Amino acid sequence: SKPFQVRDGLAYGAGVIDMKSGVLMGMYSLRALLESGFDQFGEIIVVFNNDEEVGSAGSGPLLREIAQQVDVGLVLEASRSAEVITKSRKGADKYVMEVTGIPAHSGAEPHKGRSAVIELAHKMIAIHTLNMLYPGVTFNVT
Known part of the structure; x- marks a missing residue:
């Protein structure tokens, strides 16, 4: 506590x-x-x-x-x-990830846009999968 x-x-x-x-x-x-x-x-x-x-x-x-x-x-x-x-x-380190999307109208032209939130989610999952590669090494996305 x-x-x-x-x-x-x-x-x-x-x-x-x-x-x-x-x-x-x-x-x-x-x-x-x-x-x-x-x-x-x-x-x-x-x-x-x-x-x-x-x-x-x-x-x-x-x-x-x-x-x-x-x-x-x-x-x-x-x-x-x-x-x-x-x-x-184990040691620790901190990183800041910046992801930029491409704005577009979600109703009229959704195909022209790229969601930064979705891209960030993909990157977070990719980092999390690194936990399986190296025994004893952990990656925590916070």
Whole structure:
């Protein structure tokens, strides 16, 4: 539910289910690293992204800035199944499609016109069919 809220001691909002294990894993890993006495590393930067499900519009600029400063980045989101290391996640991109029709009188000369709405519908269906071509790649028309 949006916005984030706590009711009767329970948290509701984006990330309250799927992100907790990754956050805990990261915090306990840092704790174990510090307690081990190992110190052969530079600065460790921990960043929590609160809007990844919706394209990271708010956190994206900060994440890109920090990415330029680090040698390694780890995503602490839990894997899909037990005992598996996730080595990649899906990305996202946005495109704007502009379709132009040819105006014509629908009663007197419909054959001279081309509907932008119909053309857009065809293009949306064509994009949707790309979902079947590449395993793990999804195309969402919104």
